[in-house]
Amino acid sequence: MNPTTTALRAGCSRGLIELRQSLTNAGELLNHVLWPVLMLVTLFFVRDVSFGQSGFLLGTLVLPSILGMNAAMALVTMSHLLTVDREDGTLLRAKSTPNGMVTYLVGKIISVSGGLVVDLAIFLVPGLFIISGLAVGSVGSWLALTGLLALGLAATLPIGAVLGSVFTSARDQGLLTLPILGMIAISGVFYPVTSMPEWVQWTAQVFPIYWMGLGMRAALLPDSAVGVEIGESWRHVETVCALGAWAVLGLLLAPVVLRRMARRESGSAVARRRERAQRRVS
Template identity: 50%
Template sequence: MNPAMQAIRSGFRRGRMELRHTFTNGQDVMGYLVPPVILAVVMLFMRGATVPGTGFSLSARTLPGAVGMGIAFVGMAALAGMLVVEREDGTLLRAKAIPHGMTGYLIGKIVLVSGMTLIGIFLQLAPALLVLDGLTLTGPGAATMVWVFVLGMMATMPIGAMLGSLFSNPQNMGLIMLPLMGLIGISGIFYPITNFPIWLQWIAQTFPVYWLGLGTRSALLPGDMAAVEIGHSWRHLETAAVLGIWAAIGLVLAPFVLRRMARRESGSAVDARRQKAMQRVR
């Protein structure tokens, strides 16, 4: 068999095994359960509020955007965190030592992160579709959710891979998390973006988080709720275009950044990071 194809198959197997392993790891299980619980608490506090200018529940309007936020968050922050941790413990160095090992490693991470994201979406949507009025996921909405998810993962995972390549210390993850949380705050996830200053709206529209929130809202909300969006439209073409541009940029830059990072990996570098990690524990 072609070595590259063997690496791809190995990557898929690795990704499936790591995804199954998440169900046996208490920390991973909490990672699945805590976000839906937090979201449920937020929805509870919003239960009496309505979208300004309408009688539609703000809870029902917020949840689809939170699903889009989850796609962005896992695609960027979770993948970046995995790369940082596995650089420190030597996993990346071992992958680099195997022919086409980095290809298999990255495919495994794509399978793992995509699977984790789908599980998170299910845990958020399953109860919400039963409890919140106005949410549906049938017909065109389901098709929209599929292409938004695929483009969203393609747009965010390369960003996560590049961010993970820039840091070698898990303690530096705050440098990723803080800007991401700020971006989520201005992207209209929890409150209509049209109530923000125009300059802030333009900044939010530059990044994938806003468009993922808009895309998931268009999939789950009634058509008339587009009235509270920019341009009073779901802007599907713009959503596909912006996410596609981010995906194209990421797919061009990420391999270069990852190859550069992999070239710098060595036994001495891993050992130095391990010694620093042991000092932190002490």
């Protein structure tokens, strides 16, 4: 059998095992449930708030945006997991195995994507009972949502792998939190971006979180809701192009950065990181 095919199959098996473990471990299961529940609480309190003169409730506009935000946040999860595995020597073991890095990355993509789908389901299913006015009665809406989710993961997971290669300690991942929160704040997740200054609107459109939110709103909201968007358009082509550009950028950068990171990995480097972690604990 082709070595690459063997590595891909092993990666899929590894990813499914990791996903099953995360859904059966009490601590990780709590992580899967906690964030969707917090978002549902937020959604509950804004469900009856009107957005200006649009005739739409803020909760109806926010639900798809939160779905897009969670999908884009997969890059944070990917970055964190890769950094943790680098710190504890998992990546070093993968490097020493034939096609081990391919197996490792495929496994991480499967486990992170599967975990994200679970998180979105935990949020979306109750959310449909809390929020009214969504256009979820057609197969086209669900197909658009599924396609956008796949494109969004292609745009964010490679970037997450690149970011994970930059950090040498899981504690340093906190440096990623503030910029991500800033992107969320300006991307129209909790309030339409058209209510913000024009320079903020242009800045938001640089990052994938805005485009994921816009795509989700286009899939789940009625056509009349387009009036609250920039240019009063769902901009389907621009959404695909923007997320596609991020996907291409990530797919070009990730292999190069990961190869360089793998070359620098050694037993002594892992040992030094463990010593620093032990000193911080003591």
